[in-house]
Amino acid sequence: MPTQLSKLALVNTSDLTETLQFSVVQEGAAEASRQVISIEPNTQVIENNREIITSKNYNITVTGVYSQSAKAQLYTWADAQTNLVFTGYGLDDSILQMEGTLQINKGFEDNMSFRFSSAREAKGGYDSTTGKHTAEMSYVKNGLALFGWQEGSTTDLAAGWTDTVETLDFTAGVQTLTDATVGSGTMYRDIHFPFPAKTLTFSINVTEDSASSALIGIQCYDDAGSTTGVQATTAISGTGTTQVSKTLVAACEYVRVSIEIGSTDTVKFQNPTLQLSTDYEFVEFNT
Secondary structure, three states: OOOEEEEEEEEEEOOHHHHHHEEEEOOOOEEEEEEEEEEEEEEEHHHHHHEEEEEOOOOOEEEEOOOHHHHHHHHHHHHHHOOOOEEEEEEOOOOEEEEEEOOOOOOOOOOEEEEEOOOOOEEEOOOOOOOOEEEEEEEEEOOOOOEOOOOOOOOOOOOOEEEOOEEEEOOEEEEEEEOOOOOOOOEEEEEEOOOOOOOEEEEEEEEEEEOOOOEEEEEOOOOOOOOEEEEEEEEEEOOEEEEEEEEEEOOOEEEEEEEEEEOOOEEEEEEEEEEEEEEEOOOOOOO
16 A cells, blocks of 8 residues: 655765755645655465465655756666665654665656656565565654564674673563673664654663663764764663653754663663654564
């Protein structure tokens, strides 16, 4: 079923100064477009005329009237097959996180209306080894769902995350962080979401708290990879849901969500989310 986005950005992670943003169609607006996500099954007929889904076609199609500079950048990316991050959000607060190249659709190059897309075929669901969605795409009310909540390629570390923690464990869907030395440790994810004034909420479900100085945080980074604005933090105190919210500053290109612990601290948690709402809801892109 096609889904309309409210806002879309294309990010070249090798050069964040090239980021392009696109809004919903508004007459006369710069870079206004119609952005549609579609997922269609590929089926095969087997015995007794039964159909089975063998794979799925995932695509985002963007059509609009763009400036010459925007079109030039799109052509450059398409010709070089630059790997991009497609990020955005919908009217229902679903967050798009998608990686891949773009294609300029033939028949639109010389028209005022200009169309590009990024199609891929995949079996759906998450890879059992890397934890990444097989379509390299996620569109649900959880900006962390490009990776499933499972152990990834690094033993005892949730897929898609990075850490500086001394001791890790990932068992039965619960991530344990322990830092038994003098110092501190951090587990974090970077999420491209260059939409100033939008408010993001990072949440975790704490199952055990044996820490005196643990916290969760959201920090904005600019196109040079430097911090911008003040980190928003919330101390972890007891079990249950811990949340922190931040309104993104003007220069924000991506956010880093983190769980930070001090020396001798131990924290166990599960089901982290990054949402456009404060209503904690853990979901994954099992499509």
